[in-house]
Amino acid sequence: SRIKAIKSVLATALSAVWNRKPRPTRIVVTDLATARRLLVRSSFSNRPPSNSPSAILSRRRYQNITSAPYGRHWRAIRHNLTSELLHPARIHQYAAARRRALRCLVEDLAHQRRMPNSVVHAAESIRYAMFGLVATMCFGDNLDGGHVRAMADAQRDLVRSISVARLFAEAKIPAVARLIYRSKWKKLAALRQKQEETYLPLIDSRCRHRQSSSSEPPAYVDTLINLQVPDEDEDDDDPAMLAGKAHYKPRRQRRLSDGELVGTCSELLGAGTEITASAVQWILANLVKHPDEQEAVRREINAFVAADAEQVGEEVLGKLEYLNAVIMEALRLHPPTSLAYRQVMEDDQGIHQVQGQRILAGTVVYFPLAALARAWEDPDDFKPRRFLASDDNDVKMMPFGAGRRVCPGKDIAMRHVSYFVANLVREFVWNEAHGDHAVNLQPHVEFFTLMKYPLRAHLQLARPEFKTN
Numbered sequence: 194s195r196i197k198a199i200k201s202v203l204a205t206a207l208s209a210v211w212n213r214k215p216r217p218t219r220i221v222v223t224d225l226a227t228a229r230r231l232l233v234r235s236s237f238s239n240r241p242p243s244n245s246p247s248a249i250l251s252r253r254r255y256q257n258i259t260s261a262p263y264g265r266h267w268r269a270i271r272h273n274l275t276s277e278l279l280h281p282a283r284i285h286q287y288a289a290a291r292r293r294a295l296r297c298l299v300e301d302l303a304h305q306r307r308m309p310n311s312v313v314h315a316a317e318s319i320r321y322a323m324f325g326l327v328a329t330m331c332f333g334d335n336l337d338g339g340h341v342r343a344m345a346d347a348q349r350d351l352v353r354s355i356s357v358a359r360l361f362a363e364a365k366i367p368a369v370a371r372l373i374y375r376s377k378w379k380k381l382a383a384l385r386q387k388q389e390e391t392y393l394p395l396i397d398s399r400c401r402h403r404q405s406s407s408s409e410p411p412a413y414v415d416t417l418i419n420l421q422v423p424d425e426d427e428d429d430d431d432p433a434m435l436a437g438k439a440h441y442k443p444r445r446q447r448r449l450s451d452g453e454l455v456g457t458c459s460e461l462l463g464a465g466t467e468i469t470a471s472a473v474q475w476i477l478a479n480l481v482k483h484p485d486e487q488e489a490v491r492r493e494i495n496a497f498v499a500a501d502a503e504q505v506g507e508e509v510l511g512k513l514e515y516l517n518a519v520i521m522e523a524l525r526l527h528p529p530t531s532l533a534y535r536q537v538m539e540d541d542q543g544i545h546q547v548q549g550q551r552i553l554a555g556t557v558v559y560f561p562l563a564a565l566a567r568a569w570e571d572p573d574d575f576k577p578r579r580f581l582a583s584d585d586n587d588v589k590m591m592p593f594g595a596g597r598r599v600c601p602g603k604d605i606a607m608r609h610v611s612y613f614v615a616n617l618v619r620e621f622v623w624n625e626a627h628g629d630h631a632v633n634l635q636p637h638v639e640f641f642t643l644m645k646y647p648l649r650a651h652l653q654l655a656r657p658e659f660k661t662n
């Protein structure tokens with residue numbers, strides 16, 4: 194154990210002295226108007242190199258939409274997502290999958306509430322339901338339940354390992370860092386390996402039996418398998434490309450490699466599950482803390498949905514103004530992605546000044562989304578009504594970011610969040626549990642902003658005359 198201790202002291206000293214890269218200048222923007230002005234500029238279209246496990250392990254060869262530098266590859270994979278899976282005309286095609294996921298979740302919660310101590314562990318149940326739904330959108334129907342759970346666990350382990358990946362990302366000489374932190378590197382590589390082993394058979398089987406039935410909506414993987422992306426090695430000197438012209442066609446194209454396919458699917462599962470499930474939890478947690486607001490949401494739903502209807506249908510969601518106000522207020526107070534950030538690119542319109550400081554190309558600029566959403570009266574209070582009074586131009590927040598890198602999943606995220614919250618409030622009265630199980634609104638900020646103490650509550654059937662389970 195003494196040798197171990199000496200090794201660990203040596204490792205810390207070594208990494209402190211010569212293994213850290215010099216950091217670029219960093220600036221935090223805390224004023225919403227400035228944030229909006231900057232984020233829509235073309236020079237604010239890039240993020241710093243990604244520190245995700247997949248990017249680090251592939252020595253930044255596997256890029257997904259979030260990690261890809263602004264350019265042709267990013268444009269191709271982002272356009273594929275927004276014009277295929279997330280196209281507004283496609284959203285309804287996954288309604289059956291949403292309904293199935295909701296039914297399983299309601300049954301699970303109803304089952305838990307009948308257990309002896311009756312405290313429902315809602316956080317994990319919501320996350321698994323959301324994961325099953327997004328996995329269907331990603332890989333198609335007919336997924337085996339055990340396989341989905343294995344993927345969900347692998348995904349969570351990868352999210353948890355982000356701080357470890359950062360250690361290697363920040364190393365000046367990566368080979369030395371890999372030597373010093375050999376066991377951490379091995380663990381990281383094993384996680385990624387496990388992910389590949391669970392995803393690749395699904396991708397392969399999709400290649401062989403694509404869209405087994407014509408009624409099945411296309412899966413994300415189908416679009417990725419067919420996707421042609423510009424060849425990395427091609428020169429970036431085409432004038433049409435440089436001018437961002439729509440007719441630009443790269444000379445050489447290629448398909449995504451297996452590693453890129455896994456990384457891009459993992460991005461959809463991560464964004465579609467962790468962030469959305471976290472948003473649902475924050476909303477329900479606030480409704481537990483504010484039973485009067487919860488009752489107002491339920492009253493609104495019951496005014497639009499027949500008492501014996503199986504569910505709050507998706508066609509009703511747009512009419513539920515109070516529910517929407519509650520969702521916006523929770524996103525304002527607890528944006529599940531707490532930070533947007535950019536690495537400034539060269540700009541032909543000159544140098545920016547922010548808060549009296551010159552921003553040069555290469556500077557990393559942070560936009561803390563929760564702090565930017567405080568320009569309201571009583572900013573710490575949960576007051577959904579403020580959104581009933583404001584029109585779109587008046588909405589002083591941006592939980593989905595802004596500019597070219599704005600969240601492409603905004604519409605589907607709002608659909609999933611409102612559908613799940615509406616139905617969960619219609620089925621159950623969410624009451625505060627006591628002692629250690631009481632709702633605690635403290636955040637845990639990592640890659641996403643999760644609840645530090647996952648949501649637990651006492652659930653009571655809201656319409657006992659109609660059997661939930």
Ligand code: HEM
Nearest residue numbers: 258259464465472530533592593594595598599600602606
């Ligand atoms: C409530 C749920 C969600 C919230 C609050 C959220 C928020 C965000 C934010 C703040 C960003 C960074 C934007 C910026 O830098 O300006 C982002 C990026 C992104 N989001 Fe979401 N998101 C959510 C759900 C989703 C879903 C469901 C998907 C996929 C279906 C998704 C896919 C992405 C992707 C791919 C990016 C990177 C975009 C790029 O770099 O071009 N998000 N999201």
